[in-house]
Amino acid sequence: MKFTAEIDVMPLKALLDPQGKAVKHGLKNIGLSTIENVRIGKHITIEIEASNREEAQVKIEEACKKLLSNPVMESYHFSISEN
Amino acid sequence: MKFTAEIDVMPLKALLDPQGKAVKHGLKNIGLSTIENVRIGKHITIEIEASNREEAQVKIEEACKKLLSNPVMESYHFSISEN
């Protein structure tokens, strides 16, 4: 069975996010001034072959832990849907 | 009212995604070989003050069109939730 995982990897909340700060400034320049907080991370989509949803879940969890996110600085969450 | 927008900006399907390819290779190295397709883009969260959901929708749409994504090479979609 084919599944698609939508993964978000974001910098930990307490960390300074220089990119978010700069984009917030940019949004102010185009008149969007009622913006409080901008944070920027990665969105990763993965198509994965697995015998069932649980197996896909376990594999994606492992991918996030081992490679896709750096636990020292990032947190992740993901959703899985059947193709 | 306070709203949070979750925005995904992804490279256009037609484009080569070298980073995606590198990550797919990395995943194979840690034993996750049943992976077809990896694509990497940006996940942006924005907290925005707006009188109602429609206004927040319009503002985030404008932010995506004008700044957060470049139509030549990227597409975007977002969801808005009330805080």
Next chain:
Amino acid sequence: MLAEAGQENAGLVDIGDGLACAFKIESHNHPSAIEPYQGAATGVGGINRDIFTMGARPVAQLNSLRFGNLSSDKNKALLRGVVKGIGDYGNAFGVPTVGGEVFFDDCYNVNPLVNAMSAGIVETGKTVSAISYGLGNPVFIVGSSTGKDGIHGATFASGDLHEDSADDLPSVQVGDPFTEKLLLEASLEVIKTGAIVGMQDMGAAGIICSTSEMSAKGKHGMIIHLDRVPTRQQNMQAWEILLSESQERMLLVVKKGKEAEVKKVFEKWDLNCVHIGDVTTGNQLKFYMDRELVADVPAESLVLGGGAPVYNREYSVPAYYKENKRFSIDNVSEPEDLKEVARFLLSHPNIASKRWIYNQYDSMVGTVNMSTNKPSDAAVINIKGTDKAIALTVDCNSRYVHADPEQGCAIAVAEASRNIVCSGAEPSAITNCLNFGNPYNKEVYWQFVQSIKGMGKACRKFQTPVTGGNVSFYNQSSFEGPVFPTPTIGMLGVLKSKSSFTGLAFRKAGDHIFLIGESVNDISSSEYLYSWHKIKKSPAPHFDLDVEFKNQQVVKDAIKKGLVCSAHDVSDGGLFVTLAESAMASDLGFSIETDF
């Protein structure tokens, strides 16, 4: 020397033409082991702030990196992360990375060394000191907002920490090169207004450190309102604001009445500029939080030498030091296939081209790097508008220092001086970054004491004063011992005239090749012995400081007389590698006869 060592944020040396050079090297070893990218990036940020906080504009950066064995994926990842961190920060900040060194050895497996060096130019007399005085003068904090960065790093009872939920404490400090570039331009601009009494960048221990250092130096006190400090995270406590090590922030003491002028500059550059307190008489630092006195400490006691405790540590000669002496070249078999040895050495990570690394650094921004199209042993930086140039290098073979700290450290200074001389410059002064193991280990402290002896001896010989530097202890290897003692030497040289600039590449077929200095039948601690024969125990290579000095004078005079087409120092890999490097840089070959 214009500033006494340790007095200012960086060493300051007069280079003539009414100009001075501020330069320094610093380590960011432990943060880089935790998170290589940000650890290295914030190291680059910190060292550059030490330069422009004195009013000098950074013109060149170098770095000295040490990693464990490249066969391990972890070390490959550390190398990739550190190099990308240095590149991303340095390139965005806009100062060219013009030189450096990298060395791989098992002893650095879990504890990489990341030393960053920066050099800046300032008109003599236009420098700004890290000082505070003048009753009523306002104190400003400028630059990034303050967060709970580096708080867990503070030596606090763990009891105090549990009040903060774990996810509120940033695990790592994130560098923002963009804000640092704004801070650089704003700082240099505000200095020109003449409104500044003193300026200090915020490094370790943030506000508490900068307020006390500046006050102790100016023999005045301060009243600081911590609630006025712009913060990035909600409800920060007083002690967190005091100790925060958030990056890209400076403390300014401004002349009373000039506040508006200062604010205008920082507003132009979209940076925080907040009046958080005032200078007082006496030497007490009074910190208030919402008008409640939370700390009242004398500035004097916190400052190095101002009253901070001085320790006298025992040391003892390590066993390996004597064992090394038992090595003899006679029981080293000569390999049959010497070509194979040559190929092995030329491709060894410690010797092979480091292009993969330095091509990730912008080495040309500022259009001052004369070594881009004419590679030279030391990087030569054009001082526009004068006939002068400066030369910069960073050197240390830590394997030699491990074998014999006194001799090895003297060799490090000698090699730096050799690189400066071979590029056509006159050695001027040094800064150093002393990376050692746990100082409570007697054998480590012996390495430290001996290295300082060797450095002093060599610096006196080459007349290159030590203008300051940095010490990093507790660099331990994976097998519980210390890493190799690594006293990295950063040396500045001056070319009175750009015409003496000399490259390392051969120039024309038919030019004669001269070897200056006597060759000794000695392969101790060489890459050949250590990596090809895998003989790890041998003394430091043969070295005579007086002969070394004389050889360098010969090269200096030959260059001055215009006799030299190129000059290249014989170091790692020996004569063959040196000749190969000069050949490869010029697409010319060489033929030499040896007399034995």
Next chain:
Amino acid sequence: MKTGIVVFPGSNCDEDMVYVVQHIMKQPTVKLWHKDHSLQNCDLIILPGGFSYGDYLRSGAIARFSPIMNEVMEFALRGGIVFGICNGFQILCESGLLPGALMHNPSHQFICKNVFIKSVTENSEITRHIREGQVLKIPVAHGEGNYYADASTIEKLNVNDQVLFRYCDESGNVTAESNMNGSIQNIAGICNENRNVFGMMPHPERASDSQLGNTDGRIIFESLYNLVNA
């Protein structure tokens, strides 16, 4: 020709550009601060290299909305000459003054080294003094230099002779090996349809000072200012 060099927060090659234009090309030069709205009636605007807004989000994405860009775009639409180098080229693409976009290098690494580029048209203000096919050694320094545009845009660029430079080897062959950032058809520089807005990724200002041992870039400025070997 009075030249205005725009300084964005994070630009770091503005002084390098002033040094070449003012001291080497001997042209009157002013720096234009990104918050101002006056181009101080310059005849020619240069957007220099650097990391405007730290290259955050996308190189040039935020700088494109700096206040002065309104005037720069009006100036360009009225036919004024605008020349963007590296970050300047990225800003011109983000603002739509030039077609296409600059994506991340395939290696996802910053690349700084000398490369060879070949002029492929004499019909432009910055290549008019350069023989078509002439090879120049010019340094590049970027992390997002991978020029991309859709097929029809590329077609138009070629048909209208809007491609100015292509990456090549030392003898002028446009090869895959000489393409260090993946740009389509080795495109290193282009101009707009009206031929008054120019953009290139390599840095000619870093190859214009004889003290640095390479002046191949000077001919581009000599073309721009219609001077003969200044």
